[in-house]
Each structure stands twice: as structure tokens, then as C-alpha cells.
Amino acid sequence: MNATDLLPNGLRLDEARAEARRTYELDRAHVFHSWSAQAEISPMTITASAGSYVWDGDGNRLLDFSSQLVNTNIGHQHPKVVAAIAAQAAKLCTIAPQHANDARSEAARLITSHTPDGLDKVFFTNAGADANEHAVRMARLHTGRYKVLTRYRSYHGGTDTAINMTGDPRRWPNDHANSGVVHFFGPFLYRSRFHAETEQQECERALAHLDEVVRMEGPSTIAAIVLESVPGTAGIMVPPPGYLAGVREICDRHGIVFIADEVMAGFGRTGRWFAFEHGDAVPDLITFAKGVNSGYVPLGGVVIDAEIAATFDHRPYPGGLTYSGHPLATAAAVATIRAMEDEHVVEHAATIGAEVIGPGLHDLAQRHRCIGEIRGAGVFWALELVADRDSREPLAPYGSSSPAMNETIAACKAGGLLPFANFNRIHVVPPCTVTADEVREGLAILDRALDVADGHLG
Structure with missing residues (x-):
């Protein structure tokens, strides 16, 4: 994007970046975050959102496969x-x-x-x-x-x-x-x-x-x-x-x-x-x-x-x-x-899960040794990531994370995907309104990120 390009909220990119810098400074000075050790976090600044996407403080567009905290069922900024x-x-x-x-x-x-x-x-x-x-x-x-x-x-x-x-x-x-x-x-x-x-x-x-x-x-x-x-x-x-x-x-x-x-x-x-x-x-x-x-x-x-x-x-x-x-x-x-x-959103969620998300995730499981199990329905799916398929040893311990998980999540974000992750799992939970093309875009990014996880396996 050029500095003068407009984000969905009407801000120019240079304006959004300046606003994001001040937002982050004020956040670190005054905001107390949930479930976090305050001195150890660097929260992502979000400046705009629309549909299945959000924009970070640098103007990068990310496909929101988290629905934030699995709540934007109808997508961002539904008119x-x-x-x-x-x-x-x-x-x-x-x-x-x-x-x-x-x-x-x-x-x-x-x-x-x-x-x-x-x-x-x-x-x-x-x-x-x-x-x-x-x-x-x-x-x-x-x-x-x-x-x-x-x-x-x-x-x-x-x-x-x-x-x-x-x-x-x-x-x-x-x-x-x-x-x-x-x-x-x-x-x-x-x-x-x-x-x-x-x-x-x-x-x-x-x-x-x-x-x-x-x-x-x-x-x-x-x-x-x-x-x-x-x-x-x-x-x-x-x-x-x-x-x-x-x-x-x-x-x-x-x-x-x-x-x-x-x-x-x-x-x-x-x-x-x-x-x-x-x-x-x-x-x-x-x-x-x-x-x-x-x-x-x-x-x-x-x-x-x-x-x-x-x-x-x-x-x-x-x-x-x-x-x-x-x-x-x-x-x-x-x-x-x-x-x-x-808009038949519930029916769409069922169809997109059965015809696009589910088959797409099972296809990933055929190519990535780190995937132990795929499970879910509709737009509510989890990938159980493991260090070993036979022993089912999780890629991160219960209640914690690991370098392998951290690097995999970072690869998702670097590729333009905002994931929902917990312990050794990545959840695929986009809005119920997500399109088939958006799902395929997200799964392609996830495919590349899972190469990072595979690299940690013996």
C-alpha cells in the first residue's frame, strides 16, 4: 500500500500508522491486559477491519481466522x-x-x-x-x-x-x-x-x-x-x-x-x-x-x-x-x-465447513506430520499439533506454549493470517460469513506456516 492509500475506515495509511504509534504508546503506559504478564507482551495494534480482514498498525492486511475471540460471527463492520x-x-x-x-x-x-x-x-x-x-x-x-x-x-x-x-x-x-x-x-x-x-x-x-x-x-x-x-x-x-x-x-x-x-x-x-x-x-x-x-x-x-x-x-x-x-x-x-x-449465514457456515474448511484441513493433514488430528464443524475447527503422531506428544505442553508453536504462529502472521492458538492447537474459526476463496487463501498461508512446525519434528 502507498502512504496515501485509504483503509476501510477512511484513514490514509500514513494517518493510520501515526495513530497506531500513539495508540501503542498509550496502551503500554496505561492499559492493563487480561491473562498477561504486563512487561512481557507487545500487543498488535489494529487500526481497521472489514468483513474477514483486519489491518495492523503498519497497514498490513491479515485474514482473521480467529474471529477475534471467536465472536465476529457476522464478520467485521457489517453495515x-x-x-x-x-x-x-x-x-x-x-x-x-x-x-x-x-x-x-x-x-x-x-x-x-x-x-x-x-x-x-x-x-x-x-x-x-x-x-x-x-x-x-x-x-x-x-x-x-x-x-x-x-x-x-x-x-x-x-x-x-x-x-x-x-x-x-x-x-x-x-x-x-x-x-x-x-x-x-x-x-x-x-x-x-x-x-x-x-x-x-x-x-x-x-x-x-x-x-x-x-x-x-x-x-x-x-x-x-x-x-x-x-x-x-x-x-x-x-x-x-x-x-x-x-x-x-x-x-x-x-x-x-x-x-x-x-x-x-x-x-x-x-x-x-x-x-x-x-x-x-x-x-x-x-x-x-x-x-x-x-x-x-x-x-x-x-x-x-x-x-x-x-x-x-x-x-x-x-x-x-x-x-x-x-x-x-x-x-x-x-x-x-x-x-x-x-443472508442465510447459519446455512452458509454449515456448507463452508462441510465443503471447504473440513476437506481443506484434512488435505493439510496428509502433507504435514505435525497434524495429529482435525476436528470440528461449521466454522469451528481445531488442528491438534503433535511432535510425534505415534505417541501423540503435543507440540506444546498442556497449559503452555513452545518455540515450535511460537514460530508457527509467527509464520501465520507474517504470511497475512491472524490465527487463534491455544497450547498445542491452532483453531480455524473465521467468521460465519467467510467466503470459499478466503478460506482457500487462509489455508494456503497455514500450509506454509505448518512447514515451520514440521521442521521441529525429529
């Missing part, structure tokens, strides 16, 4: 959503949550138009973590029980209960074993804890394990089982057929509330409106965030079934947020859901 936010700002920027407003009412209607019958009430939060916090609170109050069961290899948010529910190393510094959370192993055939050889065995043995944990903990003490319908940050392990239905049966047998965490997997990410639709099971509570409005304005929530909602018909629910159902956020959700319906 219908941007226009809806502007129109709502001109009409009613904010109002306290005790008052009805049209954006919140319509957002709730649209969300529940895509949930199973009986899940008709929405409690709005500001994000996924507080959605999970409130879902657990509702389950505890509804059942009169306290314990919550969640799986290892999961992520449910950074607030107090949510981080204790989380089943990855981010929990460790925050876990004082007093949250009432008990963890169990979920199905993950590639790294099976049950010595399974088939998906059916993995499903049966994982359910038997969960049933035993419930019996050993005492069914009458357990308020809820909380599952990411498809675990996201932990590795995109699509549950085997029958697993979610089996969890539903265990919950029904013992009067336990089944909470489906759809914060990352929901709103088109797996090629369905909600990922639990891939299994024959309906949850009692659904938590959501991210994809409901592509993260344009912070928003999350809990969809509540009729029985749990009735618990609070004449008993006040002891919880709330100043910005519950904020008009700007819910207006963005209305525009996002309508655009997804009108």
Missing part, C-alpha cells in the same frame, strides 16, 4: 449492524433495566424464536461469564442445592464462579476449592481417559464416568451440570453421538439442571443456531454471548425454560445488572440475527 447501532444511539442510548425498551424486547423475541419450545424467557447480561454466573445462581435457587459439575478441558469465563467452573489452567491461580464446583472428564477420543478405541466406546465410558461422579458426590447435592455444547478454547471436541442425550438423561433422573454453555459455539458457529442441536438433547438453561451480535457491543444472557422461570414468578430473583439488555447492545443483536436470517 446493517453498524447502522442499527447508530440508529439506536440517535433514538435511545441507554435506559435502566427495570424499564421495557423495544430493542431488548425484540432481541429476546428473536433469540427465543431459535430455541426449543418452552425456552421462552431471556435474562440479559453483559457477557458470557456473567451469563454463566447467573445460570448457576438460578439453578441453585431452583433446586435448593449447591454443587455444580463441569468438565475438565472447558472454559466458562473469568468471574469468580465461572473461572472455578473452568476446566483449564486459567482456573488454577483462582481456585480455592470452596466454590462448590466438581470437575469430571468429558469425551475426547484422541486423548481418551477411558482407554476407548471408538467414538461409541468413548461416549458410553464417559457417560458411565459422569454417572459415577454424580453418585459419589450425592445426586441430592448437585444443582447443575454445565457443559459447553462443543468445548471451544479447550479444543473444539465435538461430542460423540448420544453424549448430550446421555447427560440429559442423568440430569432428568436426579432432578439436576442441565445448562448448555453456548457462549462460543452458539449463533451459527457450528452450522446450527445452537450447537446442542447436533445432539438429541434440550437443556434447561442456555447461556450465550459473543455471536449474538458478533461482539459489536458487549452482550450476553441466559435463556430460561418455563419451569425454572416459574420459580421466580412470585419470588424475586436476587440478581441484576445496571446494563442488562442495554439498548445499543440489544439493537446490535436484533440487526445481527435479522441479517443472519436474511
Whole structure:
């Protein structure tokens, strides 16, 4: 690009570079970053975005295969959503949550138009973590029980209960074993804890394990089982057929509330409106965030079934947020859901995953010894990178990174691809609106970057 070339936001490249330099200086002086040792990071400055692309502080265009934090399901700067936010700002920027407003009412209607019958009430939060916090609170109050069961290899948010529910190393510094959370192993055939050889065995043995944990903990003490319908940050392990239905049966047998965490997997990410639709099971509570409005304005929530909602018909629910159902956020959700319906975005995500992303990744696996497994659905995929295919030794240790992973990620960025990486995995999670040509472009860059990973193998 020339210095006078325009970025999608109308800035000239030289203006964007100057702005980016000041942005970075101010960031390093004043911003405290999440999940980071502050003196050891050099955050990428983003100056513009459009569709499936972002532009960094030097004016480089990168194909966003991360959807940021797997939330820009409808892509960056979708004009219908941007226009809806502007129109709502001109009409009613904010109002306290005790008052009805049209954006919140319509957002709730649209969300529940895509949930199973009986899940008709929405409690709005500001994000996924507080959605999970409130879902657990509702389950505890509804059942009169306290314990919550969640799986290892999961992520449910950074607030107090949510981080204790989380089943990855981010929990460790925050876990004082007093949250009432008990963890169990979920199905993950590639790294099976049950010595399974088939998906059916993995499903049966994982359910038997969960049933035993419930019996050993005492069914009458357990308020809820909380599952990411498809675990996201932990590795995109699509549950085997029958697993979610089996969890539903265990919950029904013992009067336990089944909470489906759809914060990352929901709103088109797996090629369905909600990922639990891939299994024959309906949850009692659904938590959501991210994809409901592509993260344009912070928003999350809990969809509540009729029985749990009735618990609070004449008993006040002891919880709330100043910005519950904020008009700007819910207006963005209305525009996002309508655009997804009108433009058949969910169906597109299913098709692009089945016909382009999946086959393309499996083709990469034929050429790169570092790929141990490919798994996913829709626009929600993970590459399990290994140092040895036979031993399945990960390319980076659990809970950490490695020079091989760092160099591979750097090669992606140098080639013009912004990846989502965690431990020994690279996740392929572009917007649901990504085109076939964009996918092929991204996979070609990833192909070259994986040569770097292969170079670290013996």
C-alpha cells in the first residue's frame, strides 16, 4: 500500500500508522491486559477491519481466522449492524433495566424464536461469564442445592464462579476449592481417559464416568451440570453421538439442571443456531454471548425454560445488572440475527465447513506430520499439533506454549493470517460469513506456516 492509500475506515495509511504509534504508546503506559504478564507482551495494534480482514498498525492486511475471540460471527463492520447501532444511539442510548425498551424486547423475541419450545424467557447480561454466573445462581435457587459439575478441558469465563467452573489452567491461580464446583472428564477420543478405541466406546465410558461422579458426590447435592455444547478454547471436541442425550438423561433422573454453555459455539458457529442441536438433547438453561451480535457491543444472557422461570414468578430473583439488555447492545443483536436470517449465514457456515474448511484441513493433514488430528464443524475447527503422531506428544505442553508453536504462529502472521492458538492447537474459526476463496487463501498461508512446525519434528 502507498502512504496515501485509504483503509476501510477512511484513514490514509500514513494517518493510520501515526495513530497506531500513539495508540501503542498509550496502551503500554496505561492499559492493563487480561491473562498477561504486563512487561512481557507487545500487543498488535489494529487500526481497521472489514468483513474477514483486519489491518495492523503498519497497514498490513491479515485474514482473521480467529474471529477475534471467536465472536465476529457476522464478520467485521457489517453495515446493517453498524447502522442499527447508530440508529439506536440517535433514538435511545441507554435506559435502566427495570424499564421495557423495544430493542431488548425484540432481541429476546428473536433469540427465543431459535430455541426449543418452552425456552421462552431471556435474562440479559453483559457477557458470557456473567451469563454463566447467573445460570448457576438460578439453578441453585431452583433446586435448593449447591454443587455444580463441569468438565475438565472447558472454559466458562473469568468471574469468580465461572473461572472455578473452568476446566483449564486459567482456573488454577483462582481456585480455592470452596466454590462448590466438581470437575469430571468429558469425551475426547484422541486423548481418551477411558482407554476407548471408538467414538461409541468413548461416549458410553464417559457417560458411565459422569454417572459415577454424580453418585459419589450425592445426586441430592448437585444443582447443575454445565457443559459447553462443543468445548471451544479447550479444543473444539465435538461430542460423540448420544453424549448430550446421555447427560440429559442423568440430569432428568436426579432432578439436576442441565445448562448448555453456548457462549462460543452458539449463533451459527457450528452450522446450527445452537450447537446442542447436533445432539438429541434440550437443556434447561442456555447461556450465550459473543455471536449474538458478533461482539459489536458487549452482550450476553441466559435463556430460561418455563419451569425454572416459574420459580421466580412470585419470588424475586436476587440478581441484576445496571446494563442488562442495554439498548445499543440489544439493537446490535436484533440487526445481527435479522441479517443472519436474511443472508442465510447459519446455512452458509454449515456448507463452508462441510465443503471447504473440513476437506481443506484434512488435505493439510496428509502433507504435514505435525497434524495429529482435525476436528470440528461449521466454522469451528481445531488442528491438534503433535511432535510425534505415534505417541501423540503435543507440540506444546498442556497449559503452555513452545518455540515450535511460537514460530508457527509467527509464520501465520507474517504470511497475512491472524490465527487463534491455544497450547498445542491452532483453531480455524473465521467468521460465519467467510467466503470459499478466503478460506482457500487462509489455508494456503497455514500450509506454509505448518512447514515451520514440521521442521521441529525429529
